[in-house]
Amino acid sequence: MIQLDITKADHDIYLDHAATTPVDPRVFEVMRPYYVEEFGNPSSIYQLGVSAKAALEEARTRAAFVLGASGHEVYFMSGGTESINTALQGVARAHGMKGTIITTAIEHHATLRTLEFLETQGLEVVRLPADESGVIDPKDLAKALTKDTILVSIMHANNEVGTIQPIKESARVIRETEKNFKIKIAFHTDACQSAGYLNINVEDLGVDLLSLNGSKVYGPKSAGLLYVRKATKIQPLLFGGNQEQGLRSGTENVAGAVGLSHALSLAHEEAPKEVERLTVLRDHFFDKLASIKNLKINGSREPRLPNNINVSLDDLRGEALVTYLDDYRIQASTGSACTSTEIEPSHVLLSMGRTEKEAEGSVRFSLGRSTTKNDIDYVADVFEKLVARLREMKA
Ligand SMILES: *Cc1c(COP(=O)(O)O)cnc(C)c1O
Numbered sequence: 001m002i003q004l005d006i007t008k009a010d011h012d013i014y015l016d017h018a019a020t021t022p023v024d025p026r027v028f029e030v031m032r033p034y035y036v037e038e039f040g041n042p043s044s045i046y047q048l049g050v051s052a053k054a055a056l057e058e059a060r061t062r063a064a065f066v067l068g069a070s071g072h073e074v075y076f077m078s079g080g081t082e083s084i085n086t087a088l089q090g091v092a093r094a095h096g097m098k099g100t101i102i103t104t105a106i107e108h109h110a111t112l113r114t115l116e117f118l119e120t121q122g123l124e125v126v127r128l129p130a131d132e133s134g135v136i137d138p139k140d141l142a143k144a145l146t147k148d149t150i151l152v153s154i155m156h157a158n159n160e161v162g163t164i165q166p167i168k169e170s171a172r173v174i175r176e177t178e179k180n181f182k183i184k185i186a187f188h189t190d191a192c193q194s195a196g197y198l199n200i201n202v203e204d205l206g207v208d209l210l211s212l213n214g215s216k217v218y219g220p221k222s223a224g225l226l227y228v229r230k231a232t233k234i235q236p237l238l239f240g241g242n243q244e245q246g247l248r249s250g251t252e253n254v255a256g257a258v259g260l261s262h263a264l265s266l267a268h269e270e271a272p273k274e275v276e277r278l279t280v281l282r283d284h285f286f287d288k289l290a291s292i293k294n295l296k297i298n299g300s301r302e303p304r305l306p307n308n309i310n311v312s313l314d315d316l317r318g319e320a321l322v323t324y325l326d327d328y329r330i331q332a333s334t335g336s337a338c339t340s341t342e343i344e345p346s347h348v349l350l351s352m353g354r355t356e357k358e359a360e361g362s363v364r365f366s367l368g369r370s371t372t373k374n375d376i377d378y379v380a381d382v383f384e385k386l387v388a389r390l391r392e393m394k395a
Helices: 025-031 047-067 080-094 109-120 138-144 167-181 254-289 318-327 347-351 356-360 373-394
Strands: 074-077 100-104 124-128 149-153 186-190 209-213 224-228 295-297 308-313 362-366
Touching: 025 254, 047 074, 047 254, 074 080, 074 254, 080 109, 080 149, 080 186, 080 209, 080 224, 100 109, 109 124, 124 138, 138 167, 149 167, 167 186, 224 254, 254 295, 254 308, 254 373, 308 356, 318 362, 318 373, 347 356, 356 362
Parallel strands: 100 124, 100 149, 149 186, 186 209
Antiparallel strands: 074 224, 209 224, 295 308, 308 362
């Protein structure tokens, strides 16, 4: 613990909503009966099963509404990772494990590692680099597309730096290429970080596949869904009882599906107000941090998720900063949470042209529903004083 000239907060200030969110009590309330009383298996033909099945289908319709899709195109999965794996491996299998997949250098590990595996199975993978603000240029995508392209996977918003990709423009480029080469290209987007804040209407985005999860939208962990546009060629990864129209066998997580779709509709309804509120807080935070010498903001301010702040200091280590912040009851993260066991610098920051030192000295604060202006003032104050003290100690 480093003593700073500041009074420690009397409550935790959780600024790691990009890692996971608490379950909204309203969501928890609608999930509860499906664990305790309405516990039937949706495949059973007696009343208890029929009502579980009805709850599952209602959840599907609710989620489909937010996506602007039909219920038949929504498949419940066990989280973002399974949705992404099903999308990527499932499309590859449907193409006989042949062809080229185009992705970006800044995807979540669920995408990166899956595609590394597909590469060992004979598929070709092309990774588009991000520019220094963390954006993938649709012109680079246009150049990379060939008649062998079977799938493109570009995340909607980045989990580390909150940058938002031009998905619509990318879709336009893909559709143009399909016409020119007379081929079909499946377009997948990882919307795990964007689902709570941005428009994820699949017609507006122009995607064929979309992954999202409950744990980032104030819903349950290990609950997710994959949207698959009708007539998209895809094969399952799991075989068994043929649940989820055969794409995902296994007894359905009814409570999880109910919770996920409730969480998604609440987030959707509240997004206009919440995005505005968080954007003000985010920009206030950026302004306060500007007084710290040699601090670099990672990613441009706009377009950016309303809840993401990511900064680098090339003379301090992110882990040290995060650990000392914890002593002041502030939960933040460095790099991406999923790699917290590895000490590799972030692949996202490196792709954006940050140095290894800058990548190792990065801190991400991700705001959420509980975040107030007082919290931000306190965190900015602690952070500024902490950086000053650590620099003094090094000198
Ligand atoms: C969290 C996350 C995932 C993985 O989702 P899980 O539900 O943890 O499997 C994938 N992509 C992005 C962008 C994420 O933020």
